[in-house]
Amino acid sequence: MVLNYIWISFFLIAFAVALIRLVFLGDAQVFPEIINSTFSSSKTAFEISLGLTGVLSLWLGIMKIGEQGGVIASFARLLSPLFCKLFPDIPKGHPVTGSIFMNLAANMLGLDNAATPLGLKAMESLQELNSQKDTASNSMIMFLVLNTSGLTLIPISIMVYRTQLGAAQPTDVFVPLLLATFCSTLTGIVAVSVYQRINLLNRTILLFLGGISLLVAGIIYLFHTLPQEQIDICSTTFANVFLFLIIIGFIMAGIRKKINVYDTFIEGAKEGFGTAVRIIPYLMAILVGIGVFRASGAMEYIIEGIGEIIRQCGMDSDFVGAIPTALMKPLSGSGARGLMIDTMNTYGPDSFAGRLACIFQGSTDTTFYILAVYFGSVGVAKTRHAVPCGLLADGAGIIAAILICYLFFG
Numbered sequence: 001m002v003l004n005y006i007w008i009s010f011f012l013i014a015f016a017v018a019l020i021r022l023v024f025l026g027d028a029q030v031f032p033e034i035i036n037s038t039f040s041s042s043k044t045a046f047e048i049s050l051g052l053t054g055v056l057s058l059w060l061g062i063m064k065i066g067e068q069g070g071v072i073a074s075f076a077r078l079l080s081p082l083f084c085k086l087f088p089d090i091p092k093g094h095p096v097t098g099s100i101f102m103n104l105a106a107n108m109l110g111l112d113n114a115a116t117p118l119g120l121k122a123m124e125s126l127q128e129l130n131s132q133k134d135t136a137s138n139s140m141i142m143f144l145v146l147n148t149s150g151l152t153l154i155p156i157s158i159m160v161y162r163t164q165l166g167a168a169q170p171t172d173v174f175v176p177l178l179l180a181t182f183c184s185t186l187t188g189i190v191a192v193s194v195y196q197r198i199n200l201l202n203r204t205i206l207l208f209l210g211g212i213s214l215l216v217a218g219i220i221y222l223f224h225t226l227p228q229e230q231i232d233i234c235s236t237t238f239a240n241v242f243l244f245l246i247i248i249g250f251i252m253a254g255i256r257k258k259i260n261v262y263d264t265f266i267e268g269a270k271e272g273f274g275t276a277v278r279i280i281p282y283l284m285a286i287l288v289g290i291g292v293f294r295a296s297g298a299m300e301y302i303i304e305g306i307g308e309i310i311r312q313c314g315m316d317s318d319f320v321g322a323i324p325t326a327l328m329k330p331l332s333g334s335g336a337r338g339l340m341i342d343t344m345n346t347y348g349p350d351s352f353a354g355r356l357a358c359i360f361q362g363s364t365d366t367t368f369y370i371l372a373v374y375f376g377s378v379g380v381a382k383t384r385h386a387v388p389c390g391l392l393a394d395g396a397g398i399i400a401a402i403l404i405c406y407l408f409f410g
């Protein structure tokens with residue numbers, strides 16, 4: 001419903017701005033530019049979706065090998081002590097823990113569309129444990145906020161989009177995005193824990209979150225001491241080595257379990273192909289809407305207005321071009337994805353704004369969309385503290401993304 005209003009608004013505002021330009025400024029080219037943008041945007045959407053097909057098929061195939069090879073189950077067991085503390089209302093050993101982990105694993109790989117069906121399955125299981133069916137339980141809210149915080153370990157789709165649009169090093173946003181999404185997720189966990197009175201000083205939670213926090217702080221300190229050219233090289237090298245190690249590790253796990261690795265990969269790849277095809281109409285719709293909005297001049301006026309306010313405050317305004325992606329992300333994943341692509345098309349994939357838009361896209365998730373779909377699927381009407389906690393995580397992710405992007409690319 002939210003995306004419906006946003007999409008309609010793009011066209012109505014674009015028409016109003018174009019009419020003003022035609023009547024008051026005598027700009028006779030504005031409407032031809034708008035119509036031309038619909039054709040170019042729809043073509044761009046199809047080309048990008050086509051390029052995404054192969055990578056989604058690859059990584060869902062690899063994920064299927066990891067699932068059949070026991071890697072996913074091993075991670076679930078490893079995280080079980082932490083999950084028991086963050087989800088104290090879930091009985092120990094309950095199958096829903098595996099569903100939650102599978103959903104988070106898909107999110108960590110940046111496979112948004114693959115994560116949704118897994119998340120709905122987990123939410124149905126959580127609703128079975130819920131004593132008040134119309135009210136969100138504590139476990140539901142913690143699960144939702146972990147989703148909305150956008151914890152991303154491997155931003156596959158973002159790196160594909162950067163490749164499609166000609167980025168020199170598509171993986172150069174890997175480490176910045178990892179740091180920004182960690183800040184968002186940590187804020188979300190702390191916010192929900194405060195509301196639910198979960199003791200974060202518990203030894204298990206402190207060891208896990210404290211250890212990761214120290215690791216992230218160390219990474220930031222390390223990159224802060226390096227020259228700019230070394231930052232790019234180290235970040236890209238780490239990302240590529242890490243991704244390849246995951247592929248090799250999953251394949252070795254499959255061999256160890258004596259499964260047919262090739263057939264398992266094909267089975268998962270088929271799911272990836274179907275997912276990529278389903279994305280095409282949604283991406284096309286939102287890119288056409290954004291294309292019309294930008295061609296009318298409305299996007300330029302908004303960005304220039306925000307930029308002028310930032311400059312009057314004496315701040316650097318390089319990040320302003322990526323702000324639309326950040327503002328859209330809590331409302332619509334496909335809308336933010338479209339704005340990210342539009343930002344890279346407009347400023348260049350290797351520009352500061354282009355890179356920051358990618359980090360915005362990966363560091364948080366679609367808070368209102370996720371709450372509407374997940375809670376709506378099980379008939380929950382009273383969301384309690386899910387919205388404020390989710391928005392706090394979003395805000396932390398946006399601020400962290402800007403600061404970290406200046407550290408790496410400023």
